[in-house]
Amino acid sequence: MVIPELHPDCRPLAGLLGTWRGEGAGEYPTIESFTYVEEVTFDHVGKPFLRYDQRTRGASDGLPLHAETGYWRPAGPGHVEVVLSHPTGVAEVLEGSINSGPITVFDLHTTSVALTSTAKSVTRLHRRFELEGDVLRYRLAMAAVGQPLTHHLSAELRRVGEDSPTR
Amino acid sequence: MVIPELHPDCRPLAGLLGTWRGEGAGEYPTIESFTYVEEVTFDHVGKPFLRYDQRTRGASDGLPLHAETGYWRPAGPGHVEVVLSHPTGVAEVLEGSINSGPITVFDLHTTSVALTSTAKSVTRLHRRFELEGDVLRYRLAMAAVGQPLTHHLSAELRRVGEDSPTR
Numbered sequence: 001m002v003i004p005e006l007h008p009d010c011r012p013l014a015g016l017l018g019t020w021r022g023e024g025a026g027e028y029p030t031i032e033s034f035t036y037v038e039e040v041t042f043d044h045v046g047k048p049f050l051r052y053d054q055r056t057r058g059a060s061d062g063l064p065l066h067a068e069t070g071y072w073r074p075a076g077p078g079h080v081e082v083v084l085s086h087p088t089g090v091a092e093v094l095e096g097s098i099n100s101g102p103i104t105v106f107d108l109h110t111t112s113v114a115l116t117s118t119a120k121s122v123t124r125l126h127r128r129f130e131l132e133g134d135v136l137r138y139r140l141a142m143a144a145v146g147q148p149l150t151h152h153l154s155a156e157l158r159r160v161g162e163d164s165p166t167r
Numbered sequence: 168m169v170i171p172e173l174h175p176d177c178r179p180l181a182g183l184l185g186t187w188r189g190e191g192a193g194e195y196p197t198i199e200s201f202t203y204v205e206e207v208t209f210d211h212v213g214k215p216f217l218r219y220d221q222r223t224r225g226a227s228d229g230l231p232l233h234a235e236t237g238y239w240r241p242a243g244p245g246h247v248e249v250v251l252s253h254p255t256g257v258a259e260v261l262e263g264s265i266n267s268g269p270i271t272v273f274d275l276h277t278t279s280v281a282l283t284s285t286a287k288s289v290t291r292l293h294r295r296f297e298l299e300g301d302v303l304r305y306r307l308a309m310a311a312v313g314q315p316l317t318h319h320l321s322a323e324l325r326r327v328g329e330d331s332p333t334r
Contacts, residue, residue, distance in 0.1 A: 045222075045231040049254040053236075055212075064171075064212040069220075069236045070252035073283070081283035083252040085237035087216040091250045091258035093281045114260045114279035116240070116248035 004046025009074045012098050013050050015131050016042040016072070018162050022136075023059060024155025029147055035059035038155055040136070042072070049073040052084070068092075082108055082127075089119030094127060104131040121145055134159040171213025176241045179265050180217050182298050183209040183239070185329050189303075190226060191322025196314055202226035205322055207303070209239070216240040219251070235259075249275055249294075256286030261294060271298040288312055301326040 006014060020040040027033040036056040044050050050072045056065040070084035070092075078099070084092040096108035106129040113122055124143040129136060140153040173181060187207040194200040203223040210218050217239045223232040237251035237259075245266070251259040263275035273296040280289055291310040296303060307320040 045234070047231055047254065051234070051236070051254075064214055067212070067218070067238075069218070069238075070258075071234075071236075071254035073254060073256060073285075075256075075283065075285045081256050081285060083254075083256060083258045083281075083283065085250040085252045085258070087214065087218075087238035087240060087250075089240060089242075089248050089250060089260075091237075091252070091260050091279070091281055093256075093258050093283055095283060111283070112258070112281035114250075114258055114281045116242065116250065116260055116262060116278070118240075118242045118248060 004044070006044055007046055007048045009048040010044060010050060012074055012078070012100065013042075013072055013080065015104060016050060016136070017044065018042065018159045020136050020157035021160045022155055022157035024056070024153055026153045028142070028144075028152050029150060030145055034065075036065050036155075037062075038157060040157060052082075080106060080108070089116030090122050091115075092122075092125060094125065096127075102132065105129070106131070124149055171211070173211055174213055174215040176215040177211060177217060179241055179245070179267065180209075180239055180247065182271060183217060183303070184211065185209060185326045187303050187324035188327045189322055189324035191223070191320055193320045195309070195311075195319050196317060197312055201232075203232050203322075204229075205324060207324060219249075247273060247275070256283030257289050258282075259289075259292060261292065269299065272296070273298070291316055 024036050024038055036059055038056045040054045042050045042052055053069045055067045068084050068086050073081050075081045078097055080098055082094040091114040093112040094108040094110050099105045108127045110125045122144040126141040129138045136157045141149050142152040143149040191203050191205055203226055205223045207221045220236045222234045235251050235253050240248050242248045245264055247265055249261040258281040260279040261275040261277050266272045275294045277292045289311040293308040296305045303324045308316050309319045310316040
């Protein structure tokens with residue numbers, strides 16, 4: 001198939017394209033701390049958004065832990081909108097800034113969190129990504145199950161593959 | 168890799184597993200009618216949800232049109248919750264019934280629609296899927312851009328591949 005050209009609106013996000021792998025650590029006041037391995041893919045189809053697909057597995061047992069999938073869409077200079085689905089019944093809409101430099105920072109806050117009836121109560125998230133060449137670090141804070149916005153996850157990933165749209 | 172066993176909670180959704188292809192037609196009071204080709208994949212990782220990934224292309228030019236991705240999670244007997252992300256800045260939370268039979272009907276209504284700042288105003292969706300062996304038909308109605316809940320999409324897909332979790 002023909003690999004489409006990146007939509008010009010997506011240039012501020014171009015450094016995210018590819019497949020990323022690494023390790024992370026999770027903690028929260030209501031649970032035991034844990035470590036995980038993660039794989040994230042950002043790809044595109046030539047339209048003004050990137051596809052985002054993330055999965056984590058337990059660091060020791062390799063069993064699937066979390067997953068999330070969605071889209072990043074540029075929304076004017078230095079601004080990005082992100083829509084994510086979680087299999088736990090959470091839909092997350094985030095907006096935030098892109099600060100490009102030797103380290104490019106994407107700083108995203110939820111503007112809406114929508115939940116299914118049986119989902120745990122997640123009310124607010126803050127995601128900060130730092131992109132430095134082939135290294136992507138992130139931190140995630142979450143307000144959930146009655147807790148205020150509290151650090152939950154941090155991970156460092158390395159790019160392991162180029163962007164390769166498959167369809 | 169080891170293909171995980173389907174989580175028992177997912178049995179009412181088992182008939183959806185696989186890759187589906189077919190054609191659909193779209194209409195809405197505010198746009199020109201159009202036809203499209205579609206590919207949908209439902210797969211699983213052994214946890215109590217199915218992953219859902221959908222893409223459409225123009226029937227004549229083959230160019231990417233819509234896409235959506237998310238998760239279907241069983242939520243008690245005859246009930247399912249669905250969380251979807253759209254690259255247009257729309258997050259969709261649906262809930263509804265599963266009526267199993269020679270034709271199994273999934274009848275889903277949005278309980279929440281969350282939008283990014285630059286998204287078009289979508290306020291409500293109704294999705295009805297009919298599963299009959301290797302045929303999957305759906306109809307989608309949408310309230311958006313000031314219009315009431317109005318028929319928007321219908322398609323008929325055929326199963327072209329088995330469930331094949333890749334990671």
